[in-house]
Amino acid sequence: MRYLPLTEADRQSMLARIGAPSVDALFRDVPEQAYHDGDFDLPDFKGELEVERLLRGYADENLGANSVPCFLGAGAYHHHVPSSVDYLIQRGEFLTAYTPYQPEIAQGTLQYVFEFQTQVAMLTGMDVANAGMYDGATSCGEAVAMAMRITRRSKAVLSGWLHPHYREVVETNAHFLGTEIHSEPADPLNGTDLSALIDDQTACVVVQNPGIFGHVRDYSDLAAACHEKGALLVMIVTEAVSLGALKSPGEMGADIVAGEGQSFGVQLGYGGPYVGLFATRQKYVRNMPGRLCGETVDEDGRRGYVLTLSTREQHIRREKATSNICTASGLCALAFTIHVSLLGEAGLDRLAKLNHAAAVTLAEKLEALDGVELLNDTFFNEFTIKLSKPADTVVEKLAGKGILGGVPVSRMMPGAGLDNCLILAATETATAEDIDHLVSSLKEALA
Amino acid sequence: MTKDTFTGHRGLMLEEPLLFEQGQEGRTGVDLPEPAAVKSRLGDCARGRSVPLPGLSEPQVVRHFTRLSQRNYGIDSGFFPLGSCTMKHNPRINEKVVRLGGLGDLHPMQPESTVQGALRLIDDLADWLMKLTGMPAVAMSPAAGAHGELCGLMAIRSKLDSDGQQHRMRMLVPESAHGTNPASAAACGFTVDPIPANKRGRVDLEAFRAKLGDDVAGMMLTNPNTCGLFENDIIELAAMIHEAGGYFYCDGANFNAIVGRVRPGDLGVDCMHINLHKTFSTPHGGGGPGSGPTVLSDALSAFAPLPYVVKDGDRFRLVEHPGDADEKPFGRMKGFHGQMGMFVRAIAYMLSHGKDGLRQVSGDAVLNANYILASLKDVMTAPFGGPCMHEALFDDAFLKDTGVSTLDFAKAMIDEGFHPMTMYFPLVVHGAMLMEPTETEGREALDEFIGSMRFLAEKAKAGDVDRFKNAPQLTPWRRLDETGAARKPVLRWTPLEPDQQAAE
Numbered sequence: 001m002r003y004l005p006l007t008e009a010d011r012q013s014m015l016a017r018i019g020a021p022s023v024d025a026l027f028r029d030v031p032e033q034a035y036h037d038g039d040f041d042l043p044d045f046k047g048e049l050e051v052e053r054l055l056r057g058y059a060d061e062n063l064g065a066n067s068v069p070c071f072l073g074a075g076a077y078h079h080h081v082p083s084s085v086d087y088l089i090q091r092g093e094f095l096t097a098y099t100p101y102q103p104e105i106a107q108g109t110l111q112y113v114f115e116f117q118t119q120v121a122m123l124t125g126m127d128v129a130n131a132g133m134y135d136g137a138t139s140c141g142e143a144v145a146m147a148m149r150i151t152r153r154s155k156a157v158l159s160g161w162l163h164p165h166y167r168e169v170v171e172t173n174a175h176f177l178g179t180e181i182h183s184e185p186a187d188p189l190n191g192t193d194l195s196a197l198i199d200d201q202t203a204c205v206v207v208q209n210p211g212i213f214g215h216v217r218d219y220s221d222l223a224a225a226c227h228e229k230g231a232l233l234v235m236i237v238t239e240a241v242s243l244g245a246l247k248s249p250g251e252m253g254a255d256i257v258a259g260e261g262q263s264f265g266v267q268l269g270y271g272g273p274y275v276g277l278f279a280t281r282q283k284y285v286r287n288m289p290g291r292l293c294g295e296t297v298d299e300d301g302r303r304g305y306v307l308t309l310s311t312r313e314q315h316i317r318r319e320k321a322t323s324n325i326c327t328a329s330g331l332c333a334l335a336f337t338i339h340v341s342l343l344g345e346a347g348l349d350r351l352a353k354l355n356h357a358a359a360v361t362l363a364e365k366l367e368a369l370d371g372v373e374l375l376n377d378t379f380f381n382e383f384t385i386k387l388s389k390p391a392d393t394v395v396e397k398l399a400g401k402g403i404l405g406g407v408p409v410s411r412m413m414p415g416a417g418l419d420n421c422l423i424l425a426a427t428e429t430a431t432a433e434d435i436d437h438l439v440s441s442l443k444e445a446l447a
Numbered sequence: 448m449t450k451d452t453f454t455g456h457r458g459l460m461l462e463e464p465l466l467f468e469q470g471q472e473g474r475t476g477v478d479l480p481e482p483a484a485v486k487s488r489l490g491d492c493a494r495g496r497s498v499p500l501p502g503l504s505e506p507q508v509v510r511h512f513t514r515l516s517q518r519n520y521g522i523d524s525g526f527f528p529l530g531s532c533t534m535k536h537n538p539r540i541n542e543k544v545v546r547l548g549g550l551g552d553l554h555p556m557q558p559e560s561t562v563q564g565a566l567r568l569i570d571d572l573a574d575w576l577m578k579l580t581g582m583p584a585v586a587m588s589p590a591a592g593a594h595g596e597l598c599g600l601m602a603i604r605s606k607l608d609s610d611g612q613q614h615r616m617r618m619l620v621p622e623s624a625h626g627t628n629p630a631s632a633a634a635c636g637f638t639v640d641p642i643p644a645n646k647r648g649r650v651d652l653e654a655f656r657a658k659l660g661d662d663v664a665g666m667m668l669t670n671p672n673t674c675g676l677f678e679n680d681i682i683e684l685a686a687m688i689h690e691a692g693g694y695f696y697c698d699g700a701n702f703n704a705i706v707g708r709v710r711p712g713d714l715g716v717d718c719m720h721i722n723l724h725k726t727f728s729t730p731h732g733g734g735g736p737g738s739g740p741t742v743l744s745d746a747l748s749a750f751a752p753l754p755y756v757v758k759d760g761d762r763f764r765l766v767e768h769p770g771d772a773d774e775k776p777f778g779r780m781k782g783f784h785g786q787m788g789m790f791v792r793a794i795a796y797m798l799s800h801g802k803d804g805l806r807q808v809s810g811d812a813v814l815n816a817n818y819i820l821a822s823l824k825d826v827m828t829a830p831f832g833g834p835c836m837h838e839a840l841f842d843d844a845f846l847k848d849t850g851v852s853t854l855d856f857a858k859a860m861i862d863e864g865f866h867p868m869t870m871y872f873p874l875v876v877h878g879a880m881l882m883e884p885t886e887t888e889g890r891e892a893l894d895e896f897i898g899s900m901r902f903l904a905e906k907a908k909a910g911d912v913d914r915f916k917n918a919p920q921l922t923p924w925r926r927l928d929e930t931g932a933a934r935k936p937v938l939r940w941t942p943l944e945p946d947q948q949a950a951e
Binding site: 001002003004005006010011013014015017018019020023024025026027028029030031033034035036039040041042043044045046048050051052054055056057058059060061062063064065066067070072074075076078082084086087088089090091092093094095096097098099100101102103104105106107108109111112113114115117118119121122123127128129131132134135136137138145163165166168169171172173175176177178209216217218243244245246247248251260267268269270271272273274275285291292293294295296297298299300302304305306308309310311313314315316317318319320321323324325326327328329330331332334337338340341342343344345346347348349350351353354356357359360361363364376377378379380395396399404407411412414415428 | 463465466467470472473474475476477479480482483484485486487488489490491492493494495497498499500501502503505508509511512513515516517518519520521522523524527529532534535536537538540542543544545546547548549550551552553554555556557558560561562563564565567568575578579581590591592593594596597601604625626627629630631632633634635636639676677679681682705707708709710713714730731732733734735736737738752753767768770771777778779780781782783784785786787788789791794795797798799800801802803804807808810811813814815817818820821822833834836857858861866867869872886887888889890892919922923924925926927928929931932933936937938939940
């Protein structure tokens with residue numbers, strides 16, 4: 001058993017020092033009827049080669065997004081991750097470190113967390129960000145809870161253009177806390193004027209930009225309407241690369257930004273682990289959930305970093321904490337930070353333009369097809385088309401031809417009457433050939 | 448900060464400024480093609496100016512993060528006996544397989560026909576977890592241990608509501624519980640009622656009995672508990688809470704102590720989260736990500752959250768919506784389907800051990816902890832004696848009148864070459880020191896550690912206070928001012944104003 005260093009001789013001599021006759025005897029506090037001496041219907045141990053073969057067996061039954069043209073988005077995006085990202089996050093001192101409880105020997109983690117917080121604040125146009133949440137959807141749930149704490153109000157208005165998974169997480173939390181949620185119906189053609197729905201019990205309005213169907217909007221007027229009525233504007237970002245091209249949530253007047261950071265440095269990984277982004281205004285910092293890293297000095301006056309403001313957290317405040325979260329997505333936040341560092345101002349600007357250009361090119365070609373209607377007036381790298389046939393069967397046909405050709409709206413919103421609608425994303429990974437391949441295959445599938 | 452040398456370096460421990468203090472405008476670490484000229488479809492939402500991130504080349508970025516990594520201590524660097532955190536060896540085969548294109552590059556919304564292997568893997572992992580725990584169901588999607596707690600509590604709440612037991616709002620939580628337990632209970636709408644510990648470091652049975660009533664929703668209990676002890680009244684406790692009409696949540700953070708030997712289902716547990724990153728070794732990555740699948744009893748299984756995998760003949764299918772479910776799911780907890788990256792690593796670890804190896808895991812983890820306990824109890828103070836489970840608990844009684852605190856002792860351990868143990872937790876003993884060696888440490892490492900702890904304990908008793916008060920000395924940084932950091936929080940780098948730049 002290659003991970004277990006003790007030899008049988010070690011075990012015997014150690015038992016002698018303990019004064020116990022056997023390892024089993026050390027379990028004597030376990031009630032006899034609960035000590036499982038029986039067998040398990042599970043395999044015995046395997047060597048490394050065999051384990052690798054078994055895992056390849058699982059992998060070989062799947063179609064990797066990297067090996068075929070991929071136009072899937074809806075909250076997770078296929079981007080190229082520079083090689084140095086994966087190399088650096090696998091350095092053992094990062095990979096195998098724990099929460100930096102001993103800052104003198106964890107400055108590596110603490111400094112990158114501080115850099116991550118700064119990058120997220122800069123990208124979103126907000127004052128401060130935390131060290132990361134589980135993912136965008138859970139981050140959204142926490143944003144609504146935070147808005148309720150700040151305003152002491154109990155209602156939230158959710159845009160119909162919010163990612164359905166995000167909406168469902170908010171609704172699940174709200175169900176158990178007895179809070180009131182107003183969800184607007186999803187309509188890819190019309191966004192509701194949400195300002196009409198704000199009353200004196202509204203804690204927050206939650207919008208997503210770009211929305212689930214891809215539309216981009218300037219929500220400055222909605223922010224003003226929220227503030228006039230004492231509510232907060234929560235802005236959700238599921239595609240972080242869009243922050244390089246669009247007016248920032250901060251510029252529009254958002255109070256809390258919650259988002260998904262997977263697009264920078266984190267592999268698709270079938271949905272997780274990802275990294276939730278969470279940023280807000282300075283005045284709300286003590287209401288923020290999750291971990292925070294702050295700057296300080298050591299005894300010699302050298303600049304250093306520590307976890308701080310932990311009096312908001314579960315390990316001190318217990319049931320009165322701002323949230324029950326104790327984990328941060330540390331390693332995913334590191335991947336994000338490295339990727340954003342590699343890009344810099346010039347790289348991010350170009351990456352965002354490449355994404356937009358690929359999506360515009362794809363949209364123009366699709367618009368020209370019979371049986372395809374583009375439903376967006378605006379978009380960044382993702383948009384929705386209405387087909388002359390149900391989207392799920394079309395997507396299956398495309399998969400049969402080796403193309404991952406979009407997310408049918410019905411997959412996320414069954415029963416919404418949008419069965420013919422398909423959400424497509426084009427990133428910098430989509431080549432001209434990929435786009436042509438999709439367009440011609442879609443044409444065939446619709447014929 | 449004043450610089451003693453021209454470079455500001457101390458030998459090869461190189462100073463590393465923040466990213467934002469480096470770089471040149473226009474420089475970048477990625478080569479991307481020229482974007483095609485297209486008509487913008489951004490409407491009135493286009494950004495006015497680009498995000499003023501620093502411009503760094505690829506070699507600069509690699510060097511920056513390599514230098515940062517060198518300021519970190521991880522389990523690859525050495526012994527890491529942080530109690531309750533389970534810092535065990537992270538096998539690199541796990542990292543290799545999770546990056547296979549057919550596992551790492553899957554989009555969560557791909558058609559089911561293109562992800563049959565991924566769904567089979569989730570189903571197989573669920574099968575391992577159910578068999579090892581003796582439970583009939585498992586919710587795979589929770590993203591971390593605390594998220595798993597919330598999942599279990601939401602299932603309990605849903606069951607109570609469906610049985611017309613809306614008035615049961617009180618959740619019993621021992622004082623020694625992880626802080627996430629009461630926080631999760633509150634996040635699910637319960638009121639928290641603490642249960643005291645007895646002199647043996649276990650839940651006080653009589654105090655527990657006195658708390659029972661028809662408004663009790665359930666109890667949350669960590670087993671083995673945070674004192675490193677098996678709750679030997681657990682079967683009675685479970686029976687009592689069930690008789691009172693409540694449910695039993697078990698915090699499974701310490702499952703690695705009993706895996707392969709005790710099935711929580713045999714103890715009367717209704718739900719328990721499993722920290723895959725602890726028991727089944729996925730990298731802790733500076734504090735995450737984690738993964739917290741939650742096993743559920745027959746009573747609660749119908750309420751498991753969405754989504755879940757079902758087997759249809761020889762095909763696997765994802766149930767993502769309430770309308771497609773035969774059961775009564777309480778909702779969705781996160782985006783997509785769970786922490787697949789953790790699932791892959793966990794199943795690779797399980798296969799590497801097999802059922803025989805996992806039984807050895809708990810045996811060696813418990814043996815190592817008892818070895819530390821037995822080897823130190825004459826110089827340090829162990830409040831509850833032995834045997835312990837996978838972690839050994841000491842208190843600060845042996846430091847009485849020495850002027851050395853638990854914190855000082857921990858900092859001095861760093862100078863001796865060890866990551867400190869967990870301090871001041873659990874709260875039920877004064878100045879707690881909780882040490883968890885795990886099964887991946889050999890006897891040589893334990894003997895070195897024991898030798899250093901004995902040395903420090905003797906130095907403290909001999910009045911060598913300076914060694915402790917000034918520790919750590921041999922670290923890249925000395926003790927950091929945490930109070931100052933909290934008083935005036937600086938949570939991000941901020942660009943200097945133009946007049947400040949001129950003054951520099």
